[in-house]
Amino acid sequence: MKLIKAIIRREQLNSVLKALFAIDVKGITVVDVRGHGGETERIETYRGTRVKMELADKVMLEIGLSEPFVGAAVKAIIEAARTGEVGDGKIFVLPIDKVYRIRTGEEDRAAVTPVES
Amino acid sequence: MKLIKAIIRREQLNSVLKALFAIDVKGITVVDVRGHGGETERIETYRGTRVKMELADKVMLEIGLSEPFVGAAVKAIIEAARTGEVGDGKIFVLPIDKVYRIRTGEEDRAAVTPVES
Amino acid sequence: MKLIKAIIRREQLNSVLKALFAIDVKGITVVDVRGHGGETERIETYRGTRVKMELADKVMLEIGLSEPFVGAAVKAIIEAARTGEVGDGKIFVLPIDKVYRIRTGEEDRAAVTPVES
């Protein structure tokens, strides 16, 4: 089992979700984050106080997946999130030891297989 | 050392916290997240614009623990977070290489043992 | 490749960012979180409803780094985030299997090397 953490632009979120649903990745958690990377800095001024904004709004997806699906998911994310400009973001794939579905107590692979709802 | 990531319903947060405190898990970080899973979709309408809300408000707990405590913590979370309806959430257990307590610089197990305050 | 997760005080964020930039760590993601640890509890009262606030505002940094940089980054964070009072936070170092840069599709080490912008 792997955990995909993908940091992407907020405005790409909807297309990434669509791309993931299309390949049947349906369990997704989304976190609002802010990031610093290679993007050009923004200057803002508030009543004479001039500041450089080091952080840009991003969104982070966290997805628990069994190994075979990881490649397709990464590919889907990269395609849907890419604009080609600096700031498109990163994907990290982390190992997971164990997964539980809270509702049923199911573990591991069973836990991330979506129910028919 | 392990990192427990538990995605649960917001309205269960307080009971989960209470359950964790009860088994002496006292170092906890909480993140507001939104999730997509098997829950029924919500339709909302704003001045003629009809939208399907793919994400539901959830909350994610992140807890660094030494191995022996993981089982009990997972059990406590599952029990306190469960409502039995689709959308109760998931728990992921990830391996941790190293832990530091910032205040003291202590490492690993010492770092996550709560101080007496 | 490692993922550093550092939970720190919000008011220390700017100094931590500065310290990281100083050692050329430039890819950083920041999440607003709330945490429970050893801090003294806060009582608040709303129209006769008295509550104990179990969570304090914190901020979590997530940084993907190749191994050689981890030590320096952890050191920089600890130094910049420390106030010496309970509540300074924790750092977790997690293993990463794979990293992708969305803009280019580059993998692993190349993916986290900042572009010249």
Added chain:
Amino acid sequence: MIRRGVVLLAGLCLYSVPTVYAQDAGAISAADTAWMLVSTALVLLMTPALAFFYGGLVRAKNALNTMMMSFVALGLSGVLWVALGYSLAFGEGNSFIGDLSMAFLSGVGLEGGGHGAYPHLLFMAFQGTFFIITAALISGAVVERMRFSAYVLFIAFWGLLVYAPVAHWVWGGGWIADLDALDFAGGAVVHVNAAAAAVVAALMLKPRKDYGRQALLPHNVPFVLLGAGLLWFGWFGFNGGSALAADGIAGLAFVNTMLAPGATLVLWAILDYVRNGHVTAVGTATAIVVGLVAITPAAGFVGPLSAVLIGAIATFPSYFAIDWRARSGFDDSLDVFAAHGIGGITGALLTGVFASTAWGSASGLIEGNAMQVGIQALSIVVVFIYSGGLTFVILNTINLVIPIRVERKEEAFGMDVVNHGEQGYTTGEGAVLVRIDD
């Protein structure tokens, strides 16, 4: 020279010569018209203000629902007032209720009348704004769990079956007016009346599912302060306009409306500080409302120092009532009873104590008219029982058709999404357009 005669007359017709309210045409004073125009606008603004006062106090997932409970009254109650309410309240009728002689504004024109030297139509509108806000006040007791459609039905019937007759009793020439009870701007008609309905509704709906188990905290205290500030502003029209002329009594009512809440604010802050170690913002906003409620029945009858005293005294019962209520099983969610009920009762009784012919048109206990306190008490008790009783009947009847309470699951979800299909604060992330081809 103060126009004592006119003032006296105005005072008198306010609480005891209501039969002249009706058709007799009369001259218009441009100045009185100007003031009544402004007052009506100010009172209308109080309903959006209440939406913010209440809306800030609930959780974010119920903010729109709470605000809508006030906003819907602006339309629904406004239309009902024109159709039937005004005539039922101010039509000649009998001592219990008006009649349908002015239904659909029949005969309500631009001529001045017994109500004052400004267009009759404007008097109708001014009174309509009271009808609207009284209905909206009740919502504070039922937020976060009452089904919106049931609420809408409820305020429609309550307005016609409870507010209209009670207004008739007190201001429309009914039996309470005949008793010479003093209610300058609606201590009984508005506040006690709404509070009684609130108590019954809260009891019938039962506590919110998380009440007493979880902390249900205000999602936006600045909104609460905004609401309190705008309520205060609007209340100058509520009390000042109730003089029905731009005269000395209007000045008196106005100034008392400024002073009483100030005194309440100070006392409340002291109590807060002594008991919690903190002066709270939510407490300050609440204090302002309590002071405004307490001075409402008294505004044009008592002197300014009495107003300060009324504001100060009224602090105590409401403060401790809220304190007790929050720890009790009685989920009057936004404390309509403690603020408007207890505040209104305190104010009405103290009107009977402090009323002074040195300022207004009637005497209270301090001028030797002990009876007045009894009359005040009687009027409150009857209004409370009538409003509470009818509320019980109306809600039970509605419950036969529409369950007045949403389901547990819906409550967890939040009233905004469940009842209104929208959220107060959205980012659009994760929202996918639905194409409909109709």
Added chain:
Amino acid sequence: MIRRGVVLLAGLCLYSVPTVYAQDAGAISAADTAWMLVSTALVLLMTPALAFFYGGLVRAKNALNTMMMSFVALGLSGVLWVALGYSLAFGEGNSFIGDLSMAFLSGVGLEGGGHGAYPHLLFMAFQGTFFIITAALISGAVVERMRFSAYVLFIAFWGLLVYAPVAHWVWGGGWIADLDALDFAGGAVVHVNAAAAAVVAALMLKPRKDYGRQALLPHNVPFVLLGAGLLWFGWFGFNGGSALAADGIAGLAFVNTMLAPGATLVLWAILDYVRNGHVTAVGTATAIVVGLVAITPAAGFVGPLSAVLIGAIATFPSYFAIDWRARSGFDDSLDVFAAHGIGGITGALLTGVFASTAWGSASGLIEGNAMQVGIQALSIVVVFIYSGGLTFVILNTINLVIPIRVERKEEAFGMDVVNHGEQGYTTGEGAVLVRIDD
């Protein structure tokens, strides 16, 4: 006795004797002055109110820009009105446009005049608040993509080249006044006028890049409700003040302004409920504005029951126009056309239907004057075409100098950061002070 003579006169000079607006000195009535002072303040407040109504409807990253489009008009349009606008609109001139006789307020003093028994200067200010808000209304069509500097230029030229002449036609003794068209407080001058500009501007700017592809949702619905509440409050000055005296007609216009939006609110809620299963808060706020727009041209000409009818009838075209628009390719982002255009047209036509000498100074269709509807229609059509046409010319001209639309990338970034160098809601986290040594 109602001062029918005075009322009639006031009514008459409002829509057909505009040449007396100018210099002839006259007595001042303190009461009329008081009411016009209040009315002017109320109308001025409508522009910040609009900022919140519009600002709540956009995404958070564009909130300040949207609000600034209203706020900037308070300064820019205010100054232009003093310099040229007032004279162009209300100077004697010819039947198409005023003149420069009162440019820079030359001859505009504190004496009363043909416009009413209060200082001429105050009349200028009252009319100035209309000039300001009309410009701001247009912004609803262009938010989230129009470059701020181009917008500023646009409203400057539009105000002088479009608003001033149109106001002259209708209120300044121009040809529409000569036709005896009825426009009590600006159905054509304000709402249809702004809506025509909005349509053309929206078409020229093209849809927002995400329009129709992503859900563009309101970031703060409570702000929308706050805006609607304050707009309603301010509109009492807009319509009530347009009687230009504290008389019966002011009372009538005022009460109609309270009743019509109430009726719209109820009907809109029913439509919402029937079609979506929910009464929405955004819909309620929209309904209030539509009702206010529809009653604007009629306010002092029709009776209160007609006002209720106008409010009710006006619900339908605007409701379905919004419904259609949201699914169309026409990105009139905040529905200026559906609310102000269609609402204004409906109101103007219905004024021609319901105008009644029993209440105001003119007859409509129901009193046998079928012609009036035609006159109303003609005035609307001409205003619409003139405003739309000139908007096209002005925007194209500006576009030669400054691109009226920001770049795609800037649009993604948000207008607040790009156009104003600030954000509406910041935490300061990640913000590093920049030291400048100048």
Added chain:
Amino acid sequence: MIRRGVVLLAGLCLYSVPTVYAQDAGAISAADTAWMLVSTALVLLMTPALAFFYGGLVRAKNALNTMMMSFVALGLSGVLWVALGYSLAFGEGNSFIGDLSMAFLSGVGLEGGGHGAYPHLLFMAFQGTFFIITAALISGAVVERMRFSAYVLFIAFWGLLVYAPVAHWVWGGGWIADLDALDFAGGAVVHVNAAAAAVVAALMLKPRKDYGRQALLPHNVPFVLLGAGLLWFGWFGFNGGSALAADGIAGLAFVNTMLAPGATLVLWAILDYVRNGHVTAVGTATAIVVGLVAITPAAGFVGPLSAVLIGAIATFPSYFAIDWRARSGFDDSLDVFAAHGIGGITGALLTGVFASTAWGSASGLIEGNAMQVGIQALSIVVVFIYSGGLTFVILNTINLVIPIRVERKEEAFGMDVVNHGEQGYTTGEGAVLVRIDD
């Protein structure tokens, strides 16, 4: 015919015949009463408005504390005004201070008096709203670090020891009135007075611990705009009401209050654009306030074009003062000095320049009365020194009892939690109910 005589008289008694303010009974004009009722309500609303203007500018963790610093004045200062303040300011007394003849409103009744043709009590209330907001204005300099209890004590003493005498000097028949200094609505009494206290308080409290090291940004700019909009609205009562009658001078003061901030807004936007490349929303809100401050002393003394000029000229010193201050070590956190001090000084001096008997009751430099500028300057300097000096004494005295500044750790935590035991925006997550059994 303009009632020039009356106008002149009104003007005169405003700044030089204050001894007649006291007891002599007189007739009441309903129209003047109506306007003074409205004006008083408008000025009262300015304090909640200020709470939002200031509250939006601070960080979220200090929002309630900042707002409470204004709200608490509504109660505390209101009660103190009734008890002592009014009598100290407007009692006959001597040329330095009033007396206690009207303490606890002794002899303040509903009769008209030398202050105008409306109830004396209402004059007391109108002046009371000035007392309240002046205290609240100071808070902008001390937010995010001053202990709330110390602040409360401070404004209590400052009000009685500084505001009351200064108001007496200028409006209560004191020595500045005798000099014929012109201060229509409080340039010196309100703005310069508060700004001097702000400067001293900011210096004594020292900068916030993060000041100059971290970016301290506004948490909610829409609140700042809301505050600015409501302040402008309320200021019509502040300046317009200071005519103390619904006459031509009220009209003049009112219109000037509309035009001057418009001019400031435009100039500020241009400066912003030229220097930063952006027109900022925070700048716009600030410009509105600066324009309002600058026109305050002049409102009823200068013509409308002079008002535009005053608004325009006043932009420059305040703009550059803010710009400098933000980069200096002087943590006048919300720029009370730059906005109210410099704005007030500029306005007071320009009143001495532009005052014109063609409009008001006095001549300035442009009409050859060069002396007037000197008188204006003198009055400002004395007020500034007196207020600053006493502030120093009062704060030092309080500091002996209660440390006026919170601890560093508390400052990091946020004033809302530390001083008020609550937060502005909560979700209730992680909040556990505490059961108390008392």
